[in-house]
Amino acid sequence: MVAFDKCETRPANIDAILNGLDRYNPETTTVFQDYVVQQCEDRTFDCYANLALLKLYQFNPHLTQPDTVTNVLVKALTVFPSPAFSLCLSLLPAHTQPFPTTQEAQAASQTSDFVESVQKLSRLSTLLESAQYTQFWSTLNSDDLYADLTADVAGFEELVRIRIAVEVGKAFRSITTESLEQWLDLRNREALEKFVTDVCGWKVDGTAVSVPTNKENEARSEVKSERVGVDMFGRVIRRGFEQTA
Template structure:
């Protein structure tokens, strides 16, 4: 897994800020916000820089931009199962958390910003628990979800690719019907094109049944593992010796 402080696409001026004292300067907030917008457009993701911005918001609550925060969380969804979403969520105000304390819930009435975070968190939970069909069902159930990810170019495609990666780690073969639900691709021709062009998987047809074959990789390969332990006599000697030792 790539370290959070590494990003091949990070601009030089952002890298300079992150490696200097200016990362704590509130005036760099606008620079980081522009960088978040750039990530949304370029389909890139820089977790370390985004966390730095959220930390600035934490120190300077008056500078917080709700739209930028939701964009960061939406981008974090596209790199699951990375812990990026949880790390970003942990830096947000207490009243925005999915399970706020009773005191915070009473002190801070629900707002559009809080509702947005709650909805994105529910999507993250579904992805992390591999409930992919439920994820798409929830995502398509409310236009607010589409609004929350509107700034993230290729959001649905990026999530589909991540789901496909996880499927490839687990399965050697899977029915096209199940894969349609997990990827939210209802057109069979579109599914076959995605499977072949994006995933490099094979589609096999046997009558009405269509099966997708996933090439063997180090994650989905069935391997027998034999574990053995060697216990020498000297180990038993230490145990017996301890039994005769007088307590201090």
């Protein structure tokens, strides 16, 4: 699995901006915004470029485009459990945070559609990070706003399913199809088997799915031995024979 902060498909012009002084130039926001659109379309993710854009928004609030910010957050969801979402969220204004601390922030959070969007996406992130996959899909399907927020990100649901499967593969050697149906939101048996076999490379056997052994789910016994010599307790033994004053 490629690290979340690596992007092999980063265009040369974006790389040049990130490695030069232009990354602090407000005029480059349009370039980064177009690059976000590209990421949404071709299913790539460039964390450093997106963070650079959010930092520009932080320095130049008047340039902020809410739709671009939410697209960045949605893209970050597709690479959980990396810290990408938290890093992006930390660069947004205080009043957009899931738990505003000041009265001004709380007042602002109650009157902004943008803040509502950020907080809804934060809710999805929390569910994914805490492995509440069934609740994640239930929440995602519970409000049309979620569909609007993820509409620009091609293959969003599939990308999330792949990440969930990766995490499941780290923890299980065998799992029931019923559990996978809920965790992947694939209620159709044919669709589930196709995803499990074609995408994950796992084997379906009746009501169970077998996950190949990997370095994460392999059962390993750990034997610890301690070598304790008498000399290590020499001082304690000597004190036992010492006369009290």
